Amino acid sequence: MAVVEIRGLTKHFGQVKAVDGVDLSIQEGELLVILGPSGCGKTTLMRSIAGLEQPTAGEVLIGGRVVNGLPPRARQVAMVFQSYALYPHMTVFNNIAFPLKAQGGMTTEARKEKVEWAASLLGVEHLLDRKPRQLSGGERQRVALCRALVREPTVLLLDEPLSNLDAKLRASARDELQRFQRRLGITTIFVTHDQVEAMGLGDRIAVMNQGKVRQIGTPQEIYHESGDTFVATFLGSPGMNLMEREDCLLGFRPEHFLPQEAAEGRHNLTTFSLKVTRIEYLGADRLVYGVVDSVAGETRTVAKLPSTVTLSIESGESYPFFVQKQHLRFFDKATGTRTEPNPL
Amino acid sequence: MASLRQRAKRIVVYGGVAFFCFFSASPFLWMLITMFKQDRDLYRAQNNPFLFNDPPTLDHLRLLFLETNYTAFLRNSVLIGVLVVIITLIIAIPAGYSLARLTGRWGERVGIGIFLVYLVPPTLLFIPLFRVVVALGLNNSVWSLVLVYPTISIPFSTWLLMGFFKAIPMDLEEAAMVDGYSRLMAFLKVVMPLSLSGVIAVVVFTFTLTLHEFIYALTFISSSAQRTISVGVPTELIRGDVFYWQSLMAGAAIVAIPIGIVYTFFLDRLVAGFTMGAVKG
Amino acid sequence: MQESAVYEVAGRARLRYLTDREGLLGPLFLMPAVVYIVALVGVPFFLAIAFSLSNVSVGDTSLNYVGLENFRTIIRTPQFERALINSVLFTVVAQAIIIVLANILALILSEDFRGKWVARMLIMLPWATPIALGTIGWLWLLDSKFSPIDWVLVNVGLLGPGTLLGPRNHMTFLGREELAMASVIVVHVWRMLPLSAVILLAGLTSIDRDLLDQAEVDGASFWRTLFQIKLPLILPIMSIALLFGIIFTFTDMTVVFVLTRGGPVYYTQVLPVWSFFKGIQGGALAEGAAVALFLFPVLLAVAILMLRAARRMEIT
Numbered sequence: 001m002a003v004v005e006i007r008g009l010t011k012h013f014g015q016v017k018a019v020d021g022v023d024l025s026i027q028e029g030e031l032l033v034i035l036g037p038s039g040c041g042k043t044t045l046m047r048s049i050a051g052l053e054q055p056t057a058g059e060v061l062i063g064g065r066v067v068n069g070l071p072p073r074a075r076q077v078a079m080v081f082q083s084y085a086l087y088p089h090m091t092v093f094n095n096i097a098f099p100l101k102a103q104g105g106m107t108t109e110a111r112k113e114k115v116e117w118a119a120s121l122l123g124v125e126h127l128l129d130r131k132p133r134q135l136s137g138g139e140r141q142r143v144a145l146c147r148a149l150v151r152e153p154t155v156l157l158l159d160e161p162l163s164n165l166d167a168k169l170r171a172s173a174r175d176e177l178q179r180f181q182r183r184l185g186i187t188t189i190f191v192t193h194d195q196v197e198a199m200g201l202g203d204r205i206a207v208m209n210q211g212k213v214r215q216i217g218t219p220q221e222i223y224h225e226s227g228d229t230f231v232a233t234f235l236g237s238p239g240m241n242l243m244e245r246e247d248c249l250l251g252f253r254p255e256h257f258l259p260q261e262a263a264e265g266r267h268n269l270t271t272f273s274l275k276v277t278r279i280e281y282l283g284a285d286r287l288v289y290g291v292v293d294s295v296a297g298e299t300r301t302v303a304k305l306p307s308t309v310t311l312s313i314e315s316g317e318s319y320p321f322f323v324q325k326q327h328l329r330f331f332d333k334a335t336g337t338r339t340e341p342n343p344l
Numbered sequence: 345m346a347s348l349r350q351r352a353k354r355i356v357v358y359g360g361v362a363f364f365c366f367f368s369a370s371p372f373l374w375m376l377i378t379m380f381k382q383d384r385d386l387y388r389a390q391n392n393p394f395l396f397n398d399p400p401t402l403d404h405l406r407l408l409f410l411e412t413n414y415t416a417f418l419r420n421s422v423l424i425g426v427l428v429v430i431i432t433l434i435i436a437i438p439a440g441y442s443l444a445r446l447t448g449r450w451g452e453r454v455g456i457g458i459f460l461v462y463l464v465p466p467t468l469l470f471i472p473l474f475r476v477v478v479a480l481g482l483n484n485s486v487w488s489l490v491l492v493y494p495t496i497s498i499p500f501s502t503w504l505l506m507g508f509f510k511a512i513p514m515d516l517e518e519a520a521m522v523d524g525y526s527r528l529m530a531f532l533k534v535v536m537p538l539s540l541s542g543v544i545a546v547v548v549f550t551f552t553l554t555l556h557e558f559i560y561a562l563t564f565i566s567s568s569a570q571r572t573i574s575v576g577v578p579t580e581l582i583r584g585d586v587f588y589w590q591s592l593m594a595g596a597a598i599v600a601i602p603i604g605i606v607y608t609f610f611l612d613r614l615v616a617g618f619t620m621g622a623v624k625g
Numbered sequence: 626m627q628e629s630a631v632y633e634v635a636g637r638a639r640l641r642y643l644t645d646r647e648g649l650l651g652p653l654f655l656m657p658a659v660v661y662i663v664a665l666v667g668v669p670f671f672l673a674i675a676f677s678l679s680n681v682s683v684g685d686t687s688l689n690y691v692g693l694e695n696f697r698t699i700i701r702t703p704q705f706e707r708a709l710i711n712s713v714l715f716t717v718v719a720q721a722i723i724i725v726l727a728n729i730l731a732l733i734l735s736e737d738f739r740g741k742w743v744a745r746m747l748i749m750l751p752w753a754t755p756i757a758l759g760t761i762g763w764l765w766l767l768d769s770k771f772s773p774i775d776w777v778l779v780n781v782g783l784l785g786p787g788t789l790l791g792p793r794n795h796m797t798f799l800g801r802e803e804l805a806m807a808s809v810i811v812v813h814v815w816r817m818l819p820l821s822a823v824i825l826l827a828g829l830t831s832i833d834r835d836l837l838d839q840a841e842v843d844g845a846s847f848w849r850t851l852f853q854i855k856l857p858l859i860l861p862i863m864s865i866a867l868l869f870g871i872i873f874t875f876t877d878m879t880v881v882f883v884l885t886r887g888g889p890v891y892y893t894q895v896l897p898v899w900s901f902f903k904g905i906q907g908g909a910l911a912e913g914a915a916v917a918l919f920l921f922p923v924l925l926a927v928a929i930l931m932l933r934a935a936r937r938m939e940i941t
């Protein structure tokens with residue numbers, strides 16, 4: 001059953017189309033990641049679900065009910081902001097209790113119990129008497145999550161909640177968040193611009209650009225079977241190589257573009273001559289930048305060689321590189337959408 | 345449902361705005377109407393005071409400018425204002441910069457001290473200052489006010505400018521010093537041009553402050569021709585029980601309304617000064 | 626040998642680089658302001674204390690120490706009690722009204738509406754214009770014979786023979802004790818409200834937008850957001866506005882001087898005006914200074930509270 005359903009959602013700010021006709025449905029217990037570059041409309045989409053923005057057109061359904069025009073408090077949603085938005089004048093306890101108080105109809109005892117339950121979920125019981133400014137970044141994030149969960153919302157909305165943490169903490173917070181979401185089985189929408197975060201967390205990922213959803217699918221689907229050139233080049237670091245052909249665009253990922261020496265035991269190869277211009281050593285990998293001749297002249301192309309490929313490569317030289325045919329992707333030249341493989 | 349709430353909210357907002365505008369502006373509205381009224385219109389209690397029951401007249405403006413010292417008040421006020429602005433800028437700009445950049449921890453304390461001086465009201469000091477002014481032979485002269493007004497304007501201006509200078513990135517001055525300017529020249533060539541709007545705000549506030557001031561002007565000056573607008577209008581145009589109402593209103597409105605309008609442009613700076621820079625207005 | 630040559634160059638250079646030395650420029654820049662303030666605020670302040678302990682007057686300028694004699698004389702005067710009570714009463718009542726109205730006004734001004742700029746200007750007028758001139762406007766509005774307020778009251782049937790406020794046709798606002806006091810308070814409110822409101826408005830607009838969105842998502846109603854989020858968050862700024870209001874009202878002499886001159890009789894007398902009448906018009910500088918010094922404890926308290934509020938703002 002779809003917990004959240006979005007139909008033809010459009011939001012304009014003056015001339016700017018922040019969200020431009022989005023359809024989405026999120027299943028019970030699912031963790032959906034909305035991924036896109038900054039300014040793609042992902043935060044506006046999320047705020048429209050929360051009820052903080054009124055859509056220009058389209059419908060938002062939560063639990064099968066159209067909630068357009070309803071204020072946030074009537075929607076049974078909870079949200080964690082990028083800044084965590086902890087009320088600075090309240091203790092952690094009062095921060096977590098705030099949504100319960102707003103809801104009303106609860107004894108002080110029951111409320112206390114509920115707050116303690118939420119705090120125990122994330123292990124912040126010992127912080128309840130502190131003020132937000134006395135907390136570390138990671139603690140703030142947990143408290144914000146507690147406050148979001150304490151009402152047991154139908155949907156949990158997370159707006160880049162990890163981006164204020166330092167890199168090391170972010171990895172462990174990501175892991176914790178996912179285990180936690182699985183355990184509670186709470187339907188979650190997670191907005192981020194970080195593809196590693198998206199790939200690591202999402203049951204499904206919706207890739208957005210310029211107000212539109214470009215593709216929805218599991219991390220494997222959107223990475224390996226990218227629906228168009230935007231998704232193909234946005235995902236992966238570096239993104240997919242694109243090369244012009246007479247009738248289509250040819251794409252392949254840098255890690256599938258390997259020197260001839262590594263071809264042993266592989267079949268169905270397409271080979272190119274890569275003129276190397278620059279090499280980056282990244283420890284585990286080596287990035288080889290160069291150009292390949294195509295119909296459009298020289299095309300910049302990147303290869304990502306694992307450290308197991310030990311071949312020495314000099315810039316300025318040309319080397320034969322190959323791609324296995326199963327790793328080639330084809331896109332329409334005009335629209336950029338995926339097309340069926342053409343015989344080469 | 346939402347639109348109903350929205351509409352109710354709009355009614356409350358516009359109603360509130362109308363109420364507060366009326367409360368604030370009505371005395372001035374009053375001045376504008378009254379200054380053009382004929383005596384027999386004004387002094388009939390049955391007449392609707394909101395309308396011109398008799399045709400408007402410029403007689404009272406004529407009286408104000410030709411038969412009273414009003415033009416002398418204006419001249420005095422402007423002269424005092426300009427001189428005090430100059431003194432304030434000369435003293436407050438370096439002081440503000442010094443507190444913002446050149447002095448460390450102890451500078452901050454001096455800064456707070458200077459801010460607290462702003463809280464010392466003229467009503468506490470006017471009697472001893474009167475003696476000082478007399479001793480200097482400045483009583484009954486506009487120069488007494490030129491000397492004393494900077495005690496009010498310097499603390500506030502120093503504080504305001506300090507906030508302004510602090511907001512300018514240090515990098516800019518450091519770049520200028522690396523490029524071959526001295527510390528002093530970096531301030532003059534880089535910081536000053538960037539602080540122009542702050543300096544203008546200080547000019548406006550200092551000038552209006554000299555126009556607002558009442559107690560010192562009332563205490564130090566007793567001859568009519570030396571008075572300022574603030575004191576001259578209420579004391580000269582009320583002769584015992586005789587009130588020259590229309591001229592009185594004209595004398596107040598001509599000064600009050602333009603100042604009010606100019607002042608509004610610099611409100612945000614003023615708020616930043618009052619809240620000690622904790623809030624950017 | 627080489628070394629001493631280097632030193633010599635450095636010595637000369639040091640002179641040339643005088644304008645680069647912060648340790649020198651700092652105090653140098655600050656000096657004029659400090660000297661000015663010490664000479665014309667610090668010295669007069671101690672002079673005020675000296676005066677209050679002497680028998681100096683306009684006629685006889687010699688300072689003869691008389692101890693607390695002036696204070697004793699003042700306290701025995703019936704006017705003193707009235708002026709002290711009035712000063713406190715006017716300040717407290719006016720500030721209580723202002724803080725409520727200023728919050729409402731700030732909330733209204735934080736909304737979007739047409740003509741905001743003009744509204745803001747009209748609302749600021751009372752603070753922006755010289756108070757002596759603004760009070761003149763009120764003098765006419767409250768006139769004993771020709772008050773437009775009377776005219777409105779008469780015409781809506783609230784004033785005049787046989788009506789609620791009747792039987793006379795005039796309120797004579799400034800001629801009756803309670804009404805004169807209320808008038809003074811209203812003019813103080815009118816004058817200070819704009820400043821308090823814009824300070825609070827600045828506080829409201831500086832609240833992190835996320836916090837308000839969060840409160841909305843958390844399900845808080847308008848009133849809950851107002852009383853549990855907005856007001857607590859602007860509390861430090863509100864206290865600053867309040868403290869400025871207290872100072873400006875408590876030490877003001879213009880409103881009472883222009884509006885009532887302390888009258889009728891001395892019912893609206895306040896300390897600053899009384900100090901002026903005694904010290905300057907009456908020529909008893911010593912007693913005038915002593916009266917003014919009664920303002921000082923309040924100033925001191927406000928200054929201390931102000932510093933505390935500022936520190937609290939830095940923390941949050």
